[in-house]
Amino acid sequence: MGEDQIIPSNGHFDTTYANISENGITAVNCFSEELETRVQGDFNGNMNLDKLTEILEKDGDRVPLVYMTITNNTGGGQPVSLENIRAVHALCTKYEKPLFLDCCRFAENAWFIQQREEECKGMSIPQIVGAMFALCDGFTISLKKDGLANMGGALLIRNNCALVAENPELLNNIRDHQILTEGHPTYGGLSGRGIMTICEGLKTVVTESYLKSRVEQVQQFGAYLKELGIPVIEPIGGHAVYIDMDEFFKGTDMKREDYGGISLTALLLLKGIRLCELGVFAFGDNHPHNFVRCAVPRNKYEITDLYYVADCIKAMYDQRDKLPKAVPIYGKDLSLRHFKARFELRG
Ligand SMILES: *Cc1c(COP(=O)(O)O)cnc(C)c1O
Numbered sequence: 175m176g177e178d179q180i181i182p183s184n185g186h187f188d189t190t191y192a193n194i195s196e197n198g199i200t201a202v203n204c205f206s207e208e209l210e211t212r213v214q215g216d217f218n219g220n221m222n223l224d225k226l227t228e229i230l231e232k233d234g235d236r237v238p239l240v241y242m243t244i245t246n247n248t249g250g251g252q253p254v255s256l257e258n259i260r261a262v263h264a265l266c267t268k269y270e271k272p273l274f275l276d277c278c279r280f281a282e283n284a285w286f287i288q289q290r291e292e293e294c295k296g297m298s299i300p301q302i303v304g305a306m307f308a309l310c311d312g313f314t315i316s317l318k319k320d321g322l323a324n325m326g327g328a329l330l331i332r333n334n335c336a337l338v339a340e341n342p343e344l345l346n347n348i349r350d351h352q353i354l355t356e357g358h359p360t361y362g363g364l365s366g367r368g369i370m371t372i373c374e375g376l377k378t379v380v381t382e383s384y385l386k387s388r389v390e391q392v393q394q395f396g397a398y399l400k401e402l403g404i405p406v407i408e409p410i411g412g413h414a415v416y417i418d419m420d421e422f423f424k425g426t427d428m429k430r431e432d433y434g435g436i437s438l439t440a441l442l443l444l445k446g447i448r449l450c451e452l453g454v455f456a457f458g459d460n461h462p463h464n465f466v467r468c469a470v471p472r473n474k475y476e477i478t479d480l481y482y483v484a485d486c487i488k489a490m491y492d493q494r495d496k497l498p499k500a501v502p503i504y505g506k507d508l509s510l511r512h513f514k515a516r517f518e519l520r521g
Contacts, residue, residue, distance in 0.1 A: 251411025
């Protein structure tokens with residue numbers, strides 16, 4: 175299908191990466207310099223413009239579109255600046271490429287833009303959201319995130335954008351695919367109740383009172399973990415705190431290929447805590463980031479619940495030289511292995 179094609183991004187989400195690969199296309203991450211070198215920047219989720227330019231310059235004819243994840247989940251939940259989206263848009267215009275957003279956390283990203291980007295300080299969240307979306311040709315969104323809904327997702331494409339003008343069959347082909355894989359649009363993939371929840375969720379998610387308490391709760395959780403000495407990725411992102419497993423196990427016998435992040439998440443399940451390894455097991459042994467993600471569900475928890483989580487992580491940290499290795503006993507070589515593998519913990 176997409177042989178020889180390349181889709182660059184500031185950081186593909188794991189299943190996005192897998193979907194692209196499944197179609198025979200190469201997914202490329204252009205992580206920002208700050209993220210790669212662990213410098214604390216305001217917008218570490220940004221696209222690396224040099225890397226993107228290089229790809230467009232050298233292999234532009236292989237690039238069907240450019241994708242931006244907002245906020246950058248795989249890159250530590252870090253925000254992307256409006257300036258960076260504008261710069262990527264300018265490159266896309268220059269090289270005549272459509273720009274698509276994976277914008278599951280568009281509202282949290284807008285909040286960071288308002289807080290941190292000088293020229294946007296006086297703008298309201300809906301104004302910033304408008305400015306972000308004015309730059310894209312289309313977007314995908316999981317409405318379980320900043321849709322504040324239980325279920326649902328969407329692919330939207332701008333009317334009359336160049337992509338559609340040049341590919342008149344595109345929308346029809348997408349609809350055919352949907353009929354094959356989900357059902358005809360009029361069958362109603364979501365219940366009316368679900369759709370109404372999304373409508374209300376999208377209105378709520380851009381209010382400053384909601385965003386302030388949401389992001390502050392995550393920041394407070396991260397600050398507390400840091401106070402306990404846990405090596406967290408800084409600055410703390412908008413929806414999750416990421417723990418650096420290479421640092422966590424530094425000075426112990428745990429090697430990267432022992433999947434200490436899996437052991438940590440497995441043992442914490444016993445305390446009713448579900449974290450997610452997004453490191454060398456999820457992405458392969460050579461992945462630059464070896465994180466465990468502590469994502470915070472929206473509108474579900476009090477800060478004291480998160481302190482409990484942090485205290486449990488600290489108890490593990492205190493015994494880090496005694497934690498068992500995670501040995502994959504099933505699925506180590508399957509695609510999407512981190513969704514399916516099973517492990518044995520061996521001391
Ligand atoms: C959750 C998420 C997805 C996938 O959405 P699902 O509804 O879980 O399939 C894609 N991209 C990003 C950035 C996400 O956070």
